[in-house]
Amino acid sequence: MDWLGLRFFTAVPDGAQLLLDCSHSLELVVLSYLVACVAGYATLSFAERAGHAERPAARRNWCAVGALSLGVGVWGMHFIAMLAFQAPVAIRYDLPTTVASLLVVILAALLAMPGLAESNPSLRQRLLSALCIGLGIALMHYSGMAAMRSEAQIYYRPGLFALSVVIAIVASLAALQLSLFFRGREGLLHQLLRIAASLVMGGAIVSMHFTGMWAMELIVPLGTPLELQSPGNPKQLGVSIGLIALLAIGGGLGAAWADRKLQHKERDLLRVNSLLNQLNQARASLQQAAHYDPLTNLLNRRSFNEVFAEKLRSHAQQGQALALMFLDIDHFKRINDSLGHDAGDQLLKEVAERIRHTLRDQDVIARFGGDEFCILLSLGRIEEARHLAQRIMARMKKPITLARRQMVMTTSVGIAIYPRDGETCEELLKHADLALYQSKGSGRNAVHFFSEHLRNKASMELELEEELRQALKKDRGLVLHYQPILDLAGGRIGKLEALVRWEHPRLGLLAPDRFIGIAEANGFIGELDAWVLRRACHDLRQLTAKHAHPDLRVAVNCSALNLSHDDLPDEVARALKSSGLRAQRLELEVTENALMSNVNQALTLLQRIRELGVGISIDDFGTGYSSLAYLKRLPLDTLKIDRSFMLELPEANADRQIVQAIVGMAHTLNLRVVAEGVENAEQLGFLQELGCDFIQGYLLSKPLPLEALATFLDDFAAGRAGIDALAKQQRPEIDYLKSI
Template sequence: MTPVDQITDTDFKKTPLEKALFQITECAVTTTSIEEYSKELHSIIKQLMYAKNFFVALYEQDQSLVNFVYIVDEYDTSISKEINTLSVEELRRTLTGYMLRTGKIQHLSKADVKRLGEKNVIDHVGTDSYDWLGVPLKYKDEVMGGMVIQSYREDISYGKHEEAILQFVARQIALVLKSKQSERALLDANLVLEQRVIERTQDLKRINSALSKEVKERKKSQEIQAALFQISELVSTTESLREFYHSVHQVIKRLMYAENEYIAILNEDGNKIDFAYFVDQHDEQPGPRDFSGNPNSGGFTEKVLATGNTFLYHRNDDYYGVVGSERCVSWLGVPLKDKHRVFGILAVQSYVDDVVYTRDDQVVLLTIGQQVANAILRKKDSDSLIQAHESLERRVKERTFELEKTIEKRKIVEKRLEFESLHDALTGLPNRLHLSNTLNELLQLEPSERKNPLALLFLDLDRFKIINDSLGHHVGDLFLIEVAKRLKSCLRSDDMVARLGGDEFCVLMPVMDDKNAAFKLSTRILAELKKPVEVANHSLITSASIGVRLAESHETSAETIMSDADAAMYQAKHQGKNRFCYFDANIKKLVTSRMKMERDLRQAVSEKQLFLVYQPIVNIRTNQIDGLEALVRWEHPENGLVSPAEFIPVAEETGLIVEIGEEVIRMACEALAEFKQESILKHLYVNVNVSSLQVLARTLDDHIRQNLLQMGLDSSSLNIEITESILIEDYKAAMSFVRELKSMGVQVYLDDFGTGYSSLSYLHKFPFDAIKLDRSFINALGESGQNRAIVESIGQLAHSLGINIVAEGLETKEQLEVIEQMNYDLIQGFYFAKPMKIQEVKAFVSQFEIDD
């Protein structure tokens, strides 16, 4: 019998290898356990080589055990029945243990095994084999187990071809193992999460059962926010309460049916109801009426005023508290409160059978009512202040006593204004001015007055923008109020927390008796902010990035201290968020440089400093240029060309990549429109790379569709390249994006194929039109026959799946000669051309010819 390592390519036809590779990929999806997967692999490998004796062992690192999940051995038959699991120590001096220890492929003849035994590297275990081939199962640098085949026959041995195939199979097993581990971890995490959700749901049901029924959906959140803002503005834009009430009525009519509405106010003694505003289809405005405080006497108005609760009525309800000439179909009223004191009511009613108010309307009107109550109080205060001023001017000549009284009132107002000027209106915390004044006072103290340094913590919430944009400003404000409470709960007695604006806070530690006090407080704040925040029936999770600046008295100004802490915060955010970072001189330079880069990049986008270059994609079978890959470049007006490796990460970090990506699509479509005008170029297509942030923004597909239509382009002329990182980050968003592109007729390429976690399985799940083989495979073509076999196998696999494949990174004639012998038609790389400007494309295409 011919030894296995002497079998040539012609002896081993392409069809079995191609079929085996496809089966390996397919069984990774269809099998439900690693044991079943190993058994299927054994049957596949036996089609490719002699593998009568085969086993797979998994290394369970956390238990220091090796689990033999699959064993078939023609001589040591007892092993498969008796040995399932061995400790690492028991296995250490075996051939399998030696392979796992080294983490490398071990191909050992009988003589090799004997030499290892003589060198005291291993102990003799089991029946001697003539040839032993073991390959570790590795994911990145982690050894996850091993796979072994061995021959007890003297006339059968293994060669490089078998090594290459077994290593390729080992990588697939490692990927499957990692996938199974991830699935198991996700399942465990889901079970824990489900239990926590169940427990939390029970708590919420007990605490907020009534509220949870009223606020199931907030379909009108944007209209409500706009209405709240408009009502707030009416305080200063209307001249009288009557005009204010009328304007409020118009705002409410835009949110719900409110043809009949009234506002009733209690007098100062609380015993008279005055209908300050009344619009009704059937009744005239009633005069004042007595109020006893009994909810069971009078009508719906008295019921709301007495109980302080909202009230929703429908004609079918068993309640007869209707006052008026015509009985309404539906009635809804909410109390107007000053803190806990009810001072009035806002009500709407319907006489139309098909207009019935709901719990959703109740929630909307309650929210509007709170704002109306605040606005009425502010309007009254404003009017009172004006009247007091006018009265003061009128009476100043008449009564000195009255003047003194009025001055005292004005002092109270001034104190309130002074307080408001130094405190944040939303949270009540000290504001930036208050913090700056306090910090400057501390810095001006003499060294003898303070022995220890002070500390300033600059804090920025990491996910607030997402919360604010997705749930609305009202929820965002409530969330900030809760965060402020949590920050205050973390402080020592002498510490001060201030809100600078937006989602930025500062904590001032004026006394640092313990040198680790800032470290401890930062750690305490991060831990507190990790806890879910319950706001408006939403369970919100956030984290923070904190910059810490230590300072001595007389060191510098408050502005400099705050700027340095801000810089340290940006460095913490850059390092991955949810952490704190101490300021030093290097951080200042890094942040300044990064902020300048971001500022320049924003300017570059607005001033259209970005441009595209194009690298040809060559069809070596037709000797033609089939298409181009568009690559973005930046020509800085002062620094010249900026490397994409420098500005793309900044664009990703700041979110500018979405705007840049849209600009790239626009420029690529403009180029295609130009190509259509040239007969020699009109057949070309253009490939554009997109990032995960662009896909997750969920607007890119519309932008692509709009540009194709606007410029009259065939959708098949534009191809989109995505990487596996998008698929892993948000599988559903990626699948939706790919399907949208396919529905337009845009082709989708999987870029950098072979560098991800499970490329083969993604070929099954996603409708890719083409894959681009990563340049690392082409670079390694000349290193070993193993690399060449893998490149050839991937090409065969792509063609068997009906997927085009592009070999990327071709740089030498030798690489071209190797690729020409394989199943590759499309090539891209510096050997043919470096990326070129659009003005150079026509000349290159017209003169292109592959050198013989």
């Protein structure tokens, strides 16, 4: 088979002369290998650059540059190697065929480059690329050989010819496989792997060439004069071609290096821009978090204070009134406790939306925290604030679905007006809060404006709080008065009720209803109860030691808040131990409402107190709601009928029926009964007929300090007072006792 003058499967004719005296110039062979390796390195580098290119046009350009580098490198290697070939006949080259051989290898490289440019080419893509490169090298070689012009004819041994093609394809595949290890990586090791892949590819090109040269046989007619050609001119030409090829490839590599640096800078710039964007987003998030409530997306306290200060300045300049409105949700804690905090959050968001839709565009709303919202209103008339508050309250009464339940919520509102109620943010906030407190204290679901009365009351409450703390801390000013309790069956004083009083340095003697609420609201009611318990035990012990009343008992009130403290039994035990009083002489009084508010916890605590030997009494019975099922489980000794049922006895039929029912029920439950507020002989007679066990009230005695109590007990024991004497007392004398 002949192709372009080359004979691949044609036998050598008889009578032909085989040229055996052929050689190669070692310097040009090494140069050709160097050119092939550089071409391979450049091709792999340009393929990687094409893979990193983001724009399709840049990707196509790098593929074209890579194809040109490979084509020029392979073509340059071939002709340098051919110039290194020395034969005993004159050899020249046909220019069109030589140019065609260059175009063939460039075209093959163009077909292979898209597969090489993939970041992770598939096996099929790798095989196709290796096939294109191998066949391109082979076609370039044999078309370049076809460009030879000499007296000799070229024959090829078929086996070696096929081996040269296989070597080109297999070696190209091996170079591509090796190049995958360094693709997209940095570092010395990966650079060495890239160089190794380039050496393999250069070896593929050179191996194919010299295998093809090994397969070639030059045949001349017999008698043709043979003379070895001078090597001088071919060496100069080979070096020139090599330098040109290396310079061309080096220029491409320089462009790749510059592009890589530029791309790194662009990547760094993109990274910096990305970081700046992230920083801006973080700054925006921080600004959002710093100025807005994350749940309702309303202004938070800090941002509201800034807006408030600016509004005050502008309204001061314009001489315009400004309303500050505090609003919170009535009984919001019940929602969190019963339905959970998710339902509470849903309620807050719904309330925020309802308020926002009620306000005007120029009004400002913020969430201060918890269930408290704050609103700023520019006013033409003061009544505008009341009307807006009423609209908000009306909108709030529409049903809200929480946890698949329809709820109707109400709100309490407090309002302070600038400049009437204050000229600074702090004053107005404080005064609006006082007005809100007044709304909640008057039954909730109400609107109250700030007034001077509220300021004075708040100041007084604050002063009393601090003075009460100091009185407790220094044990100065607080005293106990004791009201005797008469045992009707035995005709003797069986108990005392300890009642705390406060000898205030300016206000005089204060009853407990004036300061107990302050202690409860400010968290030191436990300390006050503990003081009363210790002092009552100590006083009873002292009274017994001096006046010999060994069976007298003392009843001490326990607040509802203190009844929820787990350490209450330990406090009672410490008071008994420090005073040396027997536990059977102490009775703890708890109100009906305090028991029923948390009956399970109260049951546990009272049981522990009862185990100490201390009696338990339920106070103010009939004024609250008691479950008889729970009442029979409680470790009670005594039941005290509230004084409100005594006022119209025995004339009022309803009160008679209620008292009779209470006494009968208590005796059925084996409880002893104390009637409070007994003030006349008719009440006493009625209670005696019912079988009431004890009475307490001004008919017997008002609450007395310890010294006066001792005298009263001595007089009573001496017979100067008794049930008969009490029954004979007239109403004016009782009124006189009440006035003392």
